Amino acid sequence: MLLTVASWPPATLGCRGAWHAASQPSARPQCGGAAETERRARSSPGLGGHGETGENLEKAAFRGGRASERRKSETAMEWGGVKVTGAAAEWLQSQMELGGGTFEPSPIQEEAMSRIYDGESCCIHAPTGTGKTLCYLLPLLQRFTEEAARAPARGLRFLILVPTAVLQVQTVALARALLGPGKAENVTLMRRDADNTSEPSNIVVATPRHIRDLLDEPMTQPLWLRALGQLDWVVVDEADQLVDKWHRVQRKKASREGRVLPAVALLKEIELQTTKAGRRDEWQLVGATATLNRRTFRNVKYSAGIDLALIRAPGSTIPEAEAQETGGQYGDGTTGWPDKLRHRVRVPIPFRFPKVMSVAAKTIYELEAKRVLVVLATTGRGGRAPSSVYGRSLVLSQLRFRLEDLDDASEQGRLDDGRFFQVISISEAIEAAAKLWSSEGSRQRVRDERHCQVIVAAAQEIRGMHLDFIDAVVLIGDPNNISDYMHAAGRTCRYQPGSAEPLEGTVVSIVEDSVANKMMKWSNLSGFKLVEVPMKRNVKTGEPAERLLTKRQKQAAAEIGEALKDLDDDFPESYEYDEPELYEYDEPEFREAEHEPALSPPSVWS
Ligand SMILES: Nc1ncnc2c1ncn2[C@@H]1O[C@H](COP(=O)(O)OP(=O)(O)OP(=O)(O)O)[C@@H](O)[C@H]1O
Known part of the structure; x- marks a missing residue:
């Protein structure tokens, strides 16, 4: 579908029903309808939070540039079945420019966006890196803009729950870019060091634990309970992490002690408060995840007491499962693993810190990638990798000098022409990336050819995070379970600026022997091909790495x-x-066998 740009008279803003009602019947009562909006308008003259009045915010919009605002409000287009206007349309156009004229909705966006816009509560399930954030933000912010144009909104309307601070930064940046400069203040990134005693702004991006803490605090409790009762839209991003994080033993223990996860408690509270406010059926819930099982889906649904639809991007067929039409990730011969993701495993023996670091450095060097993400897994009994602040800086410095040494020793070094290995932490990378999420910034989302960048992160930090042009992930330590592995691996092989589909990528897991066994089982079960690569081989091709x-x-x-x-x-x-x-002969500690376990049983494992 090509983007079409048309004039969209501001007078029609807010006529969501007129444009959509005929083609898309809503599955549940529309939330935040006209009567509700009018009620809000009567009860409050202001638009926006932090005590800012509508007038003030309008002034803020003008500070952002009167002429450019008017131009944006005239831009409109249809994208993924949703009429997009103003700054969001402008942002889509900037993406289109990056893509040489096209920016097509991904399969999940095609499937889900118009349904979300229509007010359907749902859980969206699609592979990592296929644009789930845009899939819920675009329609819901469009709804917010239209309704705010009809009648000013006051207080909290839209709550986005994410598991990490990194994802908060990223989601806020995209939401602000879609709303445009004048309305950016409507979106608040909830921080613990900020003043949370004044009325929250219209759109809040927070971790569930933080909101739970505000509800437990006598000073902030009344304000936040009232705010929850007035919500129109709630998003639970990385839903499996937020509502279904515990493994079996932890679940049993928590149930004995009467504990629940903060997100589960919060959803229950929202149900309670909206019921008290007489708005039980007037809010919409959207869950998003790349790894969804029945329990996760049930937990979202029953915590909020809302009937949810499951919207899933179609999986791709795996050859082995095709024959029997069972198996694969979805049990029907299909899988949601990205097609172009290569899975590799390396087993250093012994699995100890300096040894692991030298294997990691060699692996990164061999990958010949421009941007590599190193993920330090922390969980599991064996294969523990350092991830404390001390540990991470140790890893940073180890990789820095080892990569330089490797390059010095190599006859065809990569660090000529003033280029160098840049080893940085995830927070530095995210800070730089957030600047590129605006319409203007997105034009600068291009590959940096100057360095070979290596970004180091702990496994808990990379959930849902997107960095452009990650060519490969090096995962060190035990990924604990298959969904942790998928989320780490899924930082590569994603949609990239200007690409019409996810780019290819490689994930190399540096793990101990028992973890490699476990991963082989996962690969056979869920339909991806894991290849063990001995040292002195190119990790991508498996060919000897001569240099x-x-x-x-x-x-x-x-x-x-x-x-x-x-x-x-x-x-x-x-x-x-x-x-x-x-x-x-010279690397006896590395096993030499290379396996294609999905095709034949690996003898080394038996
Ligand atoms: N239709 C599209 N075409 C090309 N790129 C897209 C499209 N939609 C989103 N993107 C880009 O894809 C990248 C990944 O998006 P996003 O982080 O939302 O993925 P995700 O599905 O939420 O991944 P994860 O499961 O890891 O959280 C972002 O840079 C986003 O701008």
Whole structure:
């Protein structure tokens, strides 16, 4: 679907029903309808929170540029079945420019956006990096803009719950970009060090724990209970993490102690407060996740007491499961794993800190990628990797000097022409990225060719996070469960600025032996192909990585090669059996076998 740009008279703003009602019947009563909006308008003359009046905010809009605001309000287009106006349309146009004229909705956006716009409560389930954030923000912010144009809104209307501070920053940045400069103040990033005793703004992005804490605090409790009762839209992003985080033992313990997750408690509270305010059926709930099971879906649904639809992006067929039409991630021969994601595993023996760091550095070097994300997994009994603040800075410095050493030792070093390895922490990367989420900023979302950037993050920090052009993920330590693995791996192989589909990517897990076994099982069960790559091989192709061999190793390899050549003359078939021995002699601690477990059972594991 090509984007169409048309004139959209401001007078028609807010006539959501007129445009949509005929084609899209709503599944549940529309929330925040005209009567409700009028009631709000009567009860409050102001628009926007933080004590800011509508007049003030209008002035703020003019501070943002009167002429440009008027131009934006005239821009409109249809995208993914939703009529998009103003700054959001402007933002879409900037994405279109990046994509050389096209910016098509992803499958989940095509499927879900118009239904969300129509007021349907739902849970959206789609692979990582396929635009779930835009999928809920665009229609809901469009609704908010239209209704605010009809009658000024006051207080909290739209609450977005996310699990991490990083995701808060990112979601706020996108929401502000879609609303435009004049209305950016309507979106608040909830911080613990800010004053939370004044009325919240119209749109709040927060972690559930923070809101729960405000509800437990006598000073802020009355204000926030009232605010929850007035909500029109609630989003639970990374729903599985927020409502279904605990494993079996933790669930049992929590149930004995009568504890629930903060998001579950908060959804129950919203149900209670909206019921008290006589608005039981007037709010809309949207959940979003890349890893959804029945329990997660039930938890969202029953916590909020809302009937939810499940909207899922179609999975891709996996060859092994096709024959039996069962299996795969969805049990029907299909999988939601990104098609172009290569899964690799490396097993350093012993799995100890300095050894793991040298394997990690070599792996990053071999990847020949421009931007690599290093994820430090922290959970699980074995395969524990350091992730404390001390641990992370240690990892940063270890990678820095090891990568430089590798480059110095290599005959075809990568660090010429003034380029260098830039090893940074995730917070630095996110800060730089947030600046690029505006319409103007998005034009600068291009590949940085100057450095080879390595970003280091802990596993808990990368949930839902998007950084442009991550070519590969190096996962160190035990990913604990398959969804943790999927979320870490899913930081690469995502939609990128200007791309019409997710780009290809590689994930290399550096794990101990028992974890590699576990991952092999996951791969067989859910339909992705995990390949074990020994050292001295290119992690992408599995080919020998010549430039990493020392002179002595090269000489020895050449001698063996010569010997094999002679052998080959007599027994041509012997090549394929002898070749691995080239590398076996000097790296006995790495297993040499390479497996394609989805096709044949891996002998090394038995
Ligand atoms: N239709 C589209 N075409 C191209 N790029 C898109 C499209 N929709 C969103 N994007 C871009 O895709 C990237 C990833 O989006 P987003 O972070 O929302 O993915 P996600 O599905 O929420 O991933 P995760 O499950 O990891 O949270 C962002 O840079 C976003 O701007």
